[in-house]
Amino acid sequence: MSETRFVGDASTLPDYGFGARSTTWWGVTGFIAIEGAAFALAFAAYFFLMAQEKQWPASAPPPDLLWGSATVALLLLSEVPNIWLKRAAERMDLRAVRRGLVVMSLIVLPAFVTRGLEYDHLNIGWDRNAYGSITWALLLMHTVHLVTDWVDTLVLTALMHTKHGEKDRRFVDTSENALYWHFIVGSWLLVYVLIYWIPRLSQ
């Protein structure tokens, strides 16, 4: 074979990039797609079961609105520091990112309280009937995501406070973590409508 021909030069390329340029984004988006599909199918299951029942909610009053709505408010509120944090990460402002992550780690805590109270105000047991089961399932699915992302955020917060945080690509991780939080908040808005409003609207 003839001499190898060299074209271009990779060494001049940056070693990080935000958004769809980075592989991290594709990984996070991939998992969002998977979990989004799971939510979508759970919604479909909800409506399927609803269509089979004469009465919805079946043998129970609808869940009390207060705590679920409080969770909506808290999560929407958390988007403020979250958006701010994502921008800080994309500016690669380490101090701001460190602060933003601490805020994000803490701001979930009140939502955990309201979430816990939500379980007490569903007005139906999971083992009572299919309506109870799917209602609990939706709330539980969302809770699992909430907790998982919170743990992720804690780890990332710790990380960004070490020397690792000084590396450029860690800002990409922070930005993708913020993206995932959008998903958590967005999926809750839909789950909230299903758990709290569909039973009211279809009564």
Next chain:
Amino acid sequence: MTRVDGPDFSGDALHAALAKTWSDAPGFWGWLATVDHKRVGRRYIVTAFVFLGLGGVLALLMRLQLARPESGLISADRYNQIFSMHGTTMMFLFAVPVMEAFAVYLIPLMMGTRQIAFPRLNAFSYWIYLFGGVFLWIAFLLNIGPEAGWFAYVPLAGPEYSPGKRTDVWAQLITFTEVAALAGAVELITTILKQRAPGMSLNRMPLFAWSILVTSFMIVFAMPAVMLASSFLISDRLVGTQFYNPTEGGDALLWQHLFWFFGHPEVYIIFIPAVGFVSQITETFSQRQVFGYPLMVMAVVSIGLLAFGLWVHHMFATGLPRIGYSFYTAASMMIALPGGVQIFCWTATIWSGRPRWETPLWWVVAFIVTFVIGGLSGVMVASVPLDLQLHDSYFVVAHFHYVLIGGAVFPLLGAVTYWFPKFSGRLMAEPLGRWNVLFSFLTFHLTFFPMHLTGLLGMPRRVYTYPHGLGWDSLNLVSSIGAFLFAASVLLFFGNMVWSLSRGRAAGANPWNAASLEWKMPSPPPCYNFDHIPVVESRTPLWDDDRPVIPGLQTDKRELLVTTAIDAHSDLRDASAPPNAWPFFAAIATTIAFLGSIFTPWAVIWGALLMAVPLIFWFWPHDPLEPKPEQGDE
């Protein structure tokens, strides 16, 4: 000081530097901690083939029982476990994983990159798959194997009619394999979209890569359905939810909808990669580009999309509204169009090329003949009135073995023969290979063709025995004899592999004069895959005279080139994770959590805590910009 590859750093010095960076530590620890996609892929392939053998042995047991009417060889209880295990093993532990396994091995090579994306996730995916499979088989040997078939219809699989742990075992196996498959899908999508060699725009990708891309997207959207379904099932069984209990507002058909929303795409998840094998083989041995590349891409994409609109054709006998059924008939039949076009394009490629009649191409011929029969019987069962007769009869058993074995296993065996020299550096023995194709082909049809008739003559599937005098006796006997001969042909193939591994003729980098990048490096590939990252200027880069490369990746740490998703312009340098055993420990923790949750729901809580520990260690950065990478380090 960091060094990058380039004109002044090339040849042996470069190879030594790259080998140092990319190799695993020697010994057991290196073996355990490896994240090399080739090692993981090889493991994956070997494991999947072991499961094929095990699933095949179960098939032989079934055929032994069914060889004669009223046979008392195997009890009803055993038989039900055996066919459930056969279906579950073949679908979840062989067919889907083996296709992903090939992709894990080949895709990074074909794309011209040094490593798969998220290599630790890849290692984790393998371990989860292995532990899930081993767990299922141990349970089976302990007499707590699944007993409700590979689609475990409720209420039969529910708490009341399947007491004990058998169905829990099945449902947890699903969780294992889904986690493994989903992780694999995300890696492969990212590798294909972001790590292609510069210049390999989407319309220059090898067709196999298209197949895997489509398959991976299908996994992403289909597998959550079965995860959800099986989670509902487990919670009905363990904590008393009522999803499927008709007396409390649940519905047995909810299971069927969720399962087949996954289950139908699942069969194409198996088939589409096989289509990719066929395209690669046909291209290489016809020595021309596959005819109708854009058509072929459109075909797999449209099959992938249509596949999500067909699931109800498995439920024609459940009494849903007839008009709705007609829609699913029409949609199912529509798949014959891309299917038929593909068949045409491959045949046209052979017709217009200069075929070299090596064994892999003969597998393609066996595939075309067999798959078309299976596809056509698929079209028959897609018709509602016909399906009401044929559903759940041996006709359907014939249909799906034609498409699964003819449509996926034959291409797979062709693929093994074709890539064996790349995997091992040696060619498989000839003319044994060619005789093997003929022998497998004939005995396959001997086994499964009669099943069309047994089905039409009224034999339902999943019966552990049947009465004498209904005209099924000799047909079943023929199938059983065929099954043993067919198994012998599979055994012969395994034998050839084992023999050739040490004694096969040595193969160079590109023994078949193939066109795609995986044939560029020596066989077997070095741990770093490519010394310089290739730049691609056509669909058939190795048939071009000019083979440029791009210099500039660092050599003393694991670095990859990231390109843009559509046009594959060079964009970034990205660090790739070094070996690490945390994925292994994370898989162990996950396994403990999954197993625990069969016995107590609290395992979900403490299992999650248990899993968190290795996961945190795993994701804690390996700090790529430190001068001294933590090679081989725990």
Next chain:
Amino acid sequence: MSPIQSALHPAGAHAAATATLFQIFLGVTGFFFLLVLLFLGWAILRRDRGTASDKRLRLTVAAWAMLITVGLFGLTLASYATDRSLFFAGHDQKPLRLKVTAQQWWWEVRYNGATPAQTITTANEIHLPLGRPAQIELEADDVIHSLWIPNLVGKEDLIPGRTTDLQLLPRQVGRFRAQCAEFCGLQHAHMALDVVVDTPEQFAAWEARSLQPAPAPRSEAQKRGHAIVTGMHCSGCHAITGTDAFGTVGPDLTRVASRATLAAGELPNARAWLTRWIADPQAIKPGNRMPRIPLTPAQRSDVVAYLETLK
């Protein structure tokens, strides 16, 4: 003798139409298969390599795609037309209505009359009059089953919590065998039933006979047997009209001796088999819901003597 459990030997309107549809599908798909084989054979054997032009292939693939489209359109239409025509088959006549309830692993068959006294309950056997459409309501008590009478009509699932139905129109007298087609657990393989198509006169006679209460026992042995059966041993599970046996766990035994088979097609209905069944049902059909009842051989023969009068 023509096969009694075969979709290829239709004896009913629906099965006949599907058999014809099958021929059509076979013809069309066979034609396409032939084309594939011819092209493949040519591709393998072709000698004058290198003269090929992709342009010609492009035209051919377009033609092929058109041909497939036409073929699929035709098949879909044929399928749809058959489906519709079957839906309306026999709609001009008043159908015979009956209800089949499946359970692990036998079938309850009920012909509902205006009053309970006009209702016939039997098991594992369906009688149908020739030439009259029948509408079978399908339900299941436990898991999903599927009723498949290949000679008469395709299958339909019986699903707990839902009601489905099956329509058929027998065109030929005879005995046919039906079998459960959906896997329903341990004895799914032994869940068959007999379908008897009678002439209208035979059917009327059968109906009249079946509406009678069970005959009273006559001989001493029969009386002893009657006492055992209607005592707590069997009556907890089985019903015999006109006696104190009201159980619903197992098949109605009012006419058990008139049926051709026992235990859902498992055994021929003959004295020796009946005796063995009662002696140890678990040995014959492992896992079925009838336990082994401890009876002495003498008691057993009394029971059999009684059951044999239930015609």
